[in-house]
Amino acid sequence: MGLLLKFSGIxxxxxxxxxxxxxxxxxxxxxxxxxxxxxxxxxxLSSNAWLELQWVLFSAVFLLCAPxxxxxxxxxxIDIVNGMLPGRARNAIDLIGHVFFLLPLTIIxxxxxxxxxxxxIRLNEQSFSSGGLPQWPAKSLIVIGFTLLAAQCISExxxxxxxxxxxxxxxxxxxxxxxxxxxxxxVEAVEKR
Amino acid sequence: xxxFLIHNMAPIMFAVLVVVLLLGYPAAFSLAATGLIFAxxxxxxxxxxxxxxxxxxxxVYGVMGNDTLLAIPFFTFMGLILERSGMAEDLLDTIGQxxxxxxxxxxxxxxxxxxxxxxxxxxxxxxxxxxGLISLPIMLRYGYDRRVASGVIAASGTLxxxxxxxxxxxxxxxxLGRSVGDMYEGAFVPGVALAALYAIYVFVVTxxxxxxxxxxxxxxxxxxxxxxKRGVISLAIVAMVAVICAYLFMRTTNVKAGxxxxxLTMALTSAIAFMVALLSKLLRxxxxxxxxxxxxxxxxxxxxxxxxxxxxxxxxxxxxxxxGAMGAAxxxxxxxxxxxxxxxxxxxxxxxxxxxSAFVVFILIGARVFSLTFYGVDGHKWxxxxxxxxxxxxxxxxxxxxxxxxxxxxxxxxxxxxxxxIPLLALPAQRLGxxxxxxxVMLGVNMQTSFLHPPFGFAxxxxxxxxxxxPYVDRVSGKRMxxxxxxxxxxxxxxxxxxxCIMVGLVIAFPAMVMHYKSSASEVDPTKxxxxxxxxxxxxxx
Numbered sequence: 001m002g003l004l005l006k007f008s009g010i011x012x013x014x015x016x017x018x019x020x021x022x023x024x025x026x027x028x029x030x031x032x033x034x035x036x037x038x039x040x041x042x043x044x045l046s047s048n049a050w051l052e053l054q055w056v057l058f059s060a061v062f063l064l065c066a067p068x069x070x071x072x073x074x075x076x077x078i079d080i081v082n083g084m085l086p087g088r089a090r091n092a093i094d095l096i097g098h099v100f101f102l103l104p105l106t107i108i109x110x111x112x113x114x115x116x117x118x119x120x121i122r123l124n125e126q127s128f129s130s131g132g133l134p135q136w137p138a139k140s141l142i143v144i145g146f147t148l149l150a151a152q153c154i155s156e157x158x159x160x161x162x163x164x165x166x167x168x169x170x171x172x173x174x175x176x177x178x179x180x181x182x183x184x185x186x187v188e189a190v191e192k193r
Numbered sequence: 194x195x196x197f198l199i200h201n202m203a204p205i206m207f208a209v210l211v212v213v214l215l216l217g218y219p220a221a222f223s224l225a226a227t228g229l230i231f232a233x234x235x236x237x238x239x240x241x242x243x244x245x246x247x248x249x250x251x252x253v254y255g256v257m258g259n260d261t262l263l264a265i266p267f268f269t270f271m272g273l274i275l276e277r278s279g280m281a282e283d284l285l286d287t288i289g290q291x292x293x294x295x296x297x298x299x300x301x302x303x304x305x306x307x308x309x310x311x312x313x314x315x316x317x318x319x320x321x322x323x324x325g326l327i328s329l330p331i332m333l334r335y336g337y338d339r340r341v342a343s344g345v346i347a348a349s350g351t352l353x354x355x356x357x358x359x360x361x362x363x364x365x366x367x368x369l370g371r372s373v374g375d376m377y378e379g380a381f382v383p384g385v386a387l388a389a390l391y392a393i394y395v396f397v398v399t400x401x402x403x404x405x406x407x408x409x410x411x412x413x414x415x416x417x418x419x420x421x422k423r424g425v426i427s428l429a430i431v432a433m434v435a436v437i438c439a440y441l442f443m444r445t446t447n448v449k450a451g452x453x454x455x456x457l458t459m460a461l462t463s464a465i466a467f468m469v470a471l472l473s474k475l476l477r478x479x480x481x482x483x484x485x486x487x488x489x490x491x492x493x494x495x496x497x498x499x500x501x502x503x504x505x506x507x508x509x510x511x512x513x514x515x516x517g518a519m520g521a522a523x524x525x526x527x528x529x530x531x532x533x534x535x536x537x538x539x540x541x542x543x544x545x546x547x548x549x550s551a552f553v554v555f556i557l558i559g560a561r562v563f564s565l566t567f568y569g570v571d572g573h574k575w576x577x578x579x580x581x582x583x584x585x586x587x588x589x590x591x592x593x594x595x596x597x598x599x600x601x602x603x604x605x606x607x608x609x610x611x612x613x614x615i616p617l618l619a620l621p622a623q624r625l626g627x628x629x630x631x632x633x634v635m636l637g638v639n640m641q642t643s644f645l646h647p648p649f650g651f652a653x654x655x656x657x658x659x660x661x662x663x664p665y666v667d668r669v670s671g672k673r674m675x676x677x678x679x680x681x682x683x684x685x686x687x688x689x690x691x692x693x694c695i696m697v698g699l700v701i702a703f704p705a706m707v708m709h710y711k712s713s714a715s716e717v718d719p720t721k722x723x724x725x726x727x728x729x730x731x732x733x734x735x
Binding site: 066 | 215217218219220221222223225226246247250253254257258259260262263267277281282318323326327510511514515518519521522539540543544545547550551552553554555556604605606608609649655658659
């Protein structure tokens with residue numbers, strides 16, 4: 001178990017790092033997109049490469065930050081029944097979900113997206129719009145994103161088992177819920193004025 | 194057994210999804226996994242071709258290239274930056290001063306500021322929390338009824354859901370296959386009308402129970418002139434002059450009367466008022482009262498942002514995605530100007546934006562994977578048959594669907610409703626000849642109740658977390674104050690839930706509130722902004 005937990009710790013560290021870094025692309029996307037809008041209006045110019053860059057950046061954000069979102073337990077759940085269940089049942093639901101839902105899903109996505117990506121690279125597939133970007137970098141994001149997500153899923157499985165066996169405290173409990181954290185941030189900002 | 198399964202695949206699939214979602218596993222993965230499991234079963238039964246799964250990466254790629262969704266991170270980021278820029282606080286302080294002495298004045302101020310914040314930050318949490326921290330203590334101090342005070346604050350915060358640029362409307366437009374710009378134009382009038390209904394409610398309360406929402410005493414006002422007057426007249430004069438100048442100027446241009454004319458006139462009016470206030474302040478001319486100056490200065494940033502974002506979308510010079518990007522850049526500039534922009538704040542905002550985008554887009558991917566299978570087993574036809582044959586035709590359908598969504602809103606939040614339920618309703622609605630923008634706006638007003646339904650409504654939760662839970666001593670009056678109970682917060686929300694229902698009824702009764710979007714066709718040249726996306730090859734089901 002100790003070794004597995006160490007492995008899970010490494011995955012967590014990688015995905016947290018990837019998530020926090022790639023989140024910054026939001027800022028880049030804002031600058032690129034507002035720049036595009038201004039240039040289009042004022043100089044009546046528009047470049048398909050720059051327009052396509054917007055959504056490639058955004059795709060990188062959501063695909064590469066999804067594992068980190070899973071790590072921080074921020075994927076939306078319907079907790080009306082879940083919230084009433086005892087902790088053991090909730091752990092079991094998460095474990096079953098990770099093993100039978102998420103893991104197969106990510107594996108199927110990886111298996112089908114690799115040929116999808118390789119075909120694109122082999123054909124050196126270009127954008128349909130003139131002057132657009134080549135397609136394979138965007139397609140590679142699907143492979144990378146789901147691989148990281150699969151890794152995070154394995155890490156979550158390890159941690160859930162460890163929690164159920166009482167080896168580690170529940171990481172979901174330690175962390176304040178996302179809602180409370182959000183409230184605390186805004187309260188702090190208002191009171192600082 | 195096999196025959197039964199084949200014939201009832203769609204209902205079984207839907208039932209399984211409901212069970213899985215209710216267990217509380219993340220919705221995005223539940224949707225996708227249910228879709229996949231049933232795809233495998235269908236392949237096994239010979240309903241689908243074995244290479245069915247090859248379509249999955251194309252589906253994800255289709256979501257990635259969807260230009261509309263880009264507006265989600267932009268508007269989220271804009272809201273997160275604005276909520277820390279101090280705009281809400283400035284507005285609440287100043288507008289509270291302006292309306293304060295009127296009976297129910299603080300409540301009107303909360304509704305007005307709630308609507309302004311809705312059109313700029315668009316974050317329910319931030320609006321409710323700021324108003325709960327700033328306006329609630331003042332309302333309590335001067336003896337507001339606790340239910341009225343908390344109801345007004347929670348409801349005004351949820352205006353962000355229906356007044357553009359709301360995220361729900363973007364998701365809804367995407368799910369219904371309509372343009373976000375049209376959805377925004379369609380939602381604008383009902384959104385403003387809703388704020389007006391809130392104000393009418395407050396007015397009725399102050400007439401029936403004057404003590405429930407008293408006006409502030411004169412000593413509670415900060416901005417006073419040397420002669421003791423409040424300076425409202427000065428504000429009125431400036432506003433009148435600015436409107437007249439703007440109108441006269443606009444008459445000389447060749448902009449036709451209509452929405453564009455109104456938007457440009459309003460923008461010009463605020464610009465003129467701002468210039469006057471700025472000149473008066475810089476040159477110490479003393480043209481304006483302190484109150485007038487203050488009001489103009491706090492109103493300019495939100496109005497400028499509204500024009501930058503919504504104005505440009507409505508006039509048709511920008512797409513919603515461009516509007517979102519401009520708004521985000523504008524919010525950064527405003528925060529920088531007010532010296533509120535720190536690296537920490539930016540970092541927090543990008544991280545929250547990234548996580549929100551990740552879970553929203555993953556629910557969408559999950560929903561697409563689910564629908565790929567669901568449509569494959571003719572699920573859409575099953576739902577259509579169920580709904581199209583309801584008694585009462587269009588109206589029967591609308592009443593049923595709205596009642597259904599209203600009940601769902603007790604348990605689900607708007608993202609889940611928008612992604613799971615709305616796409617199932619779109620086809621039957623269209624077959625009954627219902628305009629999908631009208632339909633979307635109506636459901637948007639309805640889904641706002643998911644924030645207000647006790648006991649799970651988020652707006653109530655946010656208010657609960659900042660309203661006093663224990664007796665405290667008021668800072669100004671020195672009096673001992675009772676806490677606000679959870680029951681008071683819940684009961685305060687009930688009248689507003691009813692108002693939402695009335696508004697849904699009004700939208701159904703007066704479609705023109707929404708349908709005016711058709712008259713102003715977008716002037717954006719689609720050939721210049723359209724990105725070509727390779728569509729997934731047509732799916733073949735056996």
